[in-house]
Amino acid sequence: MTLDYFFVLIFFLSLIFLILRLWTRNSKKYTRSKDKDPASVLMVAGSGGHTREILSLATTLGKHYSPRYYIVAETDSVSEAKIHYCEKQRGGDDVPQEYQIFTIPRSREVKQSYLTSILTTCRASLSSFPLVFKLQPDVILCNGPGTCIPICFAGLLLKWFSVKDTYIVYVESFCRVTSMSLSGKLLYRFVDAFFVQWPELAEKYPGAKYMGPVVS
Template sequence: MKRVMFISSTGGHLTELLQLEPLFQRFDASLVTEKTKSNASLKEKYGKKMHYLTYGTKQHLLSYLFIFAWNIIKSFCLFVKIRPDVVITTGTHTAVPMCFIAHFFKKKVIWIETFANSTTQTEAGKLVYPIADLFIVQWESMLELYPNAVMGGWIF
């Protein structure tokens, strides 16, 4: 059974990722997101399959730089622990290091560009697009910005 890591930032990106929950049972799945009060209960639902990174926001740039660096280290440790064959993400900054780690170890990276953007690229999407094995967009208009992407339709 393939080990699949589902990873995203908290908030809307996590809401999108959780739409893929039917896939969780088809694989040896792990779920990774930032730990916040709003998603702490996911640990009760997913148990040992649930993992957290530190929450950070770019609005507090100085502390965010330290949190991002810490999350890179933590992502590497989680990658070694879980050893996923595939990383699937709905973004954003929290998932970027894991995508690069997976790519470095020649594992599959599947990026689903957020539903929230229908006319502009996300910063994280721009970074991961060149290394993604499969880059999925939810709006047909996004194919102009990501010409090698696949139109997947809305995740909701």
């Protein structure tokens, strides 16, 4: 009987500890130097339009976001070429441009059925988790290809286990006007900042930030 009480006590103590941890982390305010303390950022390029959108965002990030890690699907050589092209355009800065491209298996090919998608998503997760744990980025930036689901959850694990306070930003794709993508629905409640680009979607998801279209 006393043992039961003991466990209940332990349970509540750890709960209080966890709440305190989360609370103090959220309320902490600090400043960061652009020169001395750059932030590493991991960006998930999907294919086609997703890549275009993420690169549109990437090119406006200052040089204090370094190194920049890009994740592309294995079968997507076009996205890789686009990333190299955009990174070259950045040139002109004095510091050497630090970026790296990693490939992981696709979660879903266009036109693939939902059932086999589950299997391929598992395969994609297996290679994205170790990658995120290894890189431990300061920021994860993504815009909704299936690949970003395991990447973001790996980032959440880093946070929950207090390994790294990774800031996760999700920008719902420009093509989502009235309905949220599956990735968006899954990640909406968990990420640190969630952007939508159309007022129709902002109305349905009041927790999302809306500042008009943010990709060009």
